[in-house]
Amino acid sequence: MAVSAVAESVLTKYEPVIGLEVHVQLGTKTKIFCSCPVEFGAAPNTNVCPVCLGLPGALPVLSRQAVELAIDAAIALHCKVNPFSRFARKNYFYPDLPKGYQISQYDQPLAEHGYLDVLTPAGKKRIGVTRVHMEDDAGKSIHDGFKDSDRYTYVDLNRSGTPLIEIVSEPDMRSPDEAYVYLTEIKQVLQYIGVSDCDMEKGQLRCDANVSVRLRGEQKFGTKAEVKNLNSFRFLKMALQHEIERQVELIESGGKVAQETRLYNVETGRTVGMRSKEQAHDYRYFPEPDLVPLRVSEHWLHEVKNRLPELPADRRDRFMSEYGIREYDAQVLTLTRETGDYFEAAAKAAGDGKTTANWVTGDLMGLLKAAGKEISNSPVKAEHLGELVALINKGELSGKLAKDILPKMFETGEAPSVIVEREGLKQISDTGALEKIVDEVIAANPKQVEQYKAGKTAVMGFLVGQVMKASRGQANPAAVNEVLKKRLG
Ligand code: ADP
Ligand code: ZN
Ligand code: MG
Secondary structure (H helix, E strand, O other): OOOOOOOHHHHOOEEEEEEEEEEEEOOOOEOOOOOOEOOOOOOOOOOOOOOOOOOOOOOOOOOHHHHHHHHHHHHHOOOEEOOEEOEEEEEOOOOOOOOOEEEEEOOOOOEEEEEEEEEEOOEEEEEEEEEEEEEEOOOEEEOOOOOOOOOOOEEEOOOOOOEEEEEEEOOOEOOHHHHHHHHHHHHHHHHHOOOOOOOHHHOOEEEEEEEEEEEOOOOOOOOOEEEEEEOOHHHHHHHHHHHHHHHHHHHHOOOOOOOEEEEEEOOOOEEEEEEEOOOOOOOOOEEOOOOOOEEOOHHHHHHHHHHOOOOHHHHHHHHHHHHOOOHHHHHHHOOOHHHHHHHHHHHHHHOOHHHHHHHHHHHHHHHHHHHOOOHHHOOOOHHHHHHHHHHHHOOOOOHHHHHHHHHHHHHHOOOHHHHHHHHOOOOEOOHHHHHHHHHHHHHHOHHHHHHHHOOOOOHHHHHHHHHHHHOOOOEOHHHHHHHHHHHHO
């Protein structure tokens, strides 16, 4: 970990400004311009064809599924989808790019002018999304792992032609934490609507960060550096932290931040200069002549929109208003689509969303976590959890008994009524049955009964406790109170 020479007080004089460029691999079955399968971990250079190998004369054909997933993402990010967009060639030479250019959208992207609301510790914050555009991925250079890796680099072109979207944010983030929650939210929402699995370890979610600092109160942005190679959420935060400190330190010691691309080094925890503005590539962009422009009709857009599930942020708001649950719980319950579906099914069976929310976020999630299980294969069915809540609400089970029953439901997968029946755990509210127990307790505790009769009403708590104990926790406490009072005069 890098230890900075700048003091905290100096750091707080400055305000960081951060904008992210996020690449997301679309979850299509096939590549963006050919029908080769997209498959992680296949034997090298097996999922290839003349198109994605960049052989002369091969022609690309745009995948409809890729466009639809990109539109899904654009809608989720509240972007305006352009009726007309087009692809361009971004020319550069690299061994894992056999065509000699990447096909990307440049001057006319698929979608623009969006935003994403994120929950920061300081409250809700809106981060602007400048644009969402489509492009193809390059292959992979493999620098180690072979016995002659000291002399050779190997190239695997299975990834070549994998569909990506790039999501460019406005420079709206003001701390590494905000960048972290923004990226987290992107991941959540895109997973939720099924655009991508967003598995960072598989490279399905990649992030470059643009960072600058300025004196607080200053309107003008400082010169930015672009930090690459941030392939985990933790690295994003650490790299930003380090880069902010580096820039502040530089400015404080009379230097100037250079506009450049920097690489985050995981080992040292530092960023190092990779190329300056002067060394920046000239990509010689020009419209891709082998592809027709992409037209998205009103009709098509409408169709895609209609297929989209309710977005997590909308669902979160609806949960709060429809079921009266707290923002935090609504957030937890909409983290994944499966959690939201489970909760709604359970709430319906219970006829009580608020209590159900507590059981899902509390006891059930605790049991799932301890067992290393996902809610989508919870041994407790949503309907059964709802039934448990309903039994409490009907006064047939005390909350305490219910807490004992849930783990048994988790173990056996049985309905609560089945367990209650078998173990005879029904709450006793029946006065006749209670009177019998109360009389036994009164007979066994003459001293306390005397005290009560002498005016020491606090002993009541003790007597109720004795009845509860005698009933193995099954007595309804309110009913016990009543019967005891009646019996003691
Ligand atoms: P470039 O011309 O280098 O591509 P852009 O203006 O297109 O720069 O912005 C690229 C990314 O950098 C965007 O995510 C944007 O929000 C961010 N960005 C732009 N200016 C700054 C700045 N001064 N500080 C931090 N981030 C910035
Ligand atoms: Zn192919
Ligand atoms: Mg730019």
